[in-house]
Amino acid sequence: MEIVKTKITDVFFDLDHTLWDFEKNSALAFETIFKKHQINLNVEEFLSHYVPINLRYWEMYRSEQITQTQLRYGRLKDAFDLMSFEIDDERILFLSDQYVYYLPKYNHLLEGTIEILEYLKPKYKLHIITNGFAEIQNNKLNNANINQYFQTITNSEMAGVKKPNPLIFQHALDLAQAQKGNSIMIGDCIEADIYGALRSGFDAVLFNENHLIVDENIKQIHHLLELKKYL
Structure with a gap:
């Protein structure tokens, strides 16, 4: 070996x-957009759902089962659903774009x-x-x-x-x-x-x-x- x-x-x-450090930077991005856009959820609880969901969606994306758009929308939709948080598709897509915008701004x-x-x-x-x-x-x-x-x-x-x-x-x-x-x-x-x-x-x-x-x-x-x- x-x-x-x-x-x-x-x-x-x-x-x-x-x-x-994806997990740390991702958490900071969600903290930012939740505060900025008044999403009244506990970020830590949200992440406890989102992190494993995101990994599962990336596995599907790697194996060509879903598109980039389905990845970005689905991981948020599923996490919000698990928290019984009511939010429409248009806002999910907006938050998805915001997350992608803010994520690389953190550099841990x-x-x-x-x-x-x-x-x-x-x-x-x-x-x-x-x-x-x-x-x-x-x-x-x-x-x-x-x-x-x-x-x-x-x-x-x-x-x-x-x-x-x-x-x-x-x-x-x-x-x-x-x-x-x-x-x-x-x-x-x-x-x-x-x-x-x-x-x-x-x-x-x-x-x-x-x-x-x-x-x-x-x-x-x-x-x-x-x-x-x-x-």
């Missing part, structure tokens, strides 16, 4: 939940992000592969001031497919002018990031911050700085 460090030239990162990173990027940058070419939407992901990178670490950014919109589809990994390789045998993927999603990368010929390390039980053959870390033992 060791990685041959001298063999690796290109390190590909997922963004949300791996470097960019997961612990160790800057330190590990500083450590890796002199040794490897660094890249992003994300299923997120292009404009939003670029805003996140710019606002968090980490865009300068990455030579290329591949998103699902430009690739035309989403992780774990091998075509997005090939698109990222082509953009980076990298070889799969010299590349490694770091991400938090076992299916999209890890199995997607492994099936595409990459090496891979799972960022398993929540200590989920996974196959013992999967390389994993629980803190970003643990990457130093692999790279």
Whole structure:
């Protein structure tokens, strides 16, 4: 399960939940729009419903079961329904747009992000592969001031497919002018990031911050700085 460090030239990162603290920034975005638009709900209680719903909707979006519009509307609609909060579709769509607008304005990173990027940058070419939407992901990178670490950014919109589809990994390789045998993927999603990368010929390390039980053959870390033992 060791990685041959001298063999690796290109390190590909997922963004949300791996470097960019999605849950913290998302909570702040909801606090802002609920206050601004007088949505009289307890944000913590709302998030207790919304977070698992959002994960489920992203799974459906990754597997092409729903569209971007259905993702953005459905996750809010379902969360409001669970709280028995009466709100019409027009307002849900408005709040969805507001959430997408405010989300990248917050820039909290997961612990160790800057330190590990500083450590890796002199040794490897660094890249992003994300299923997120292009404009939003670029805003996140710019606002968090980490865009300068990455030579290329591949998103699902430009690739035309989403992780774990091998075509997005090939698109990222082509953009980076990298070889799969010299590349490694770091991400938090076992299916999209890890199995997607492994099936595409990459090496891979799972960022398993929540200590989920996974196959013992999967390389994993629980803190970003643990990457130093692999790279």
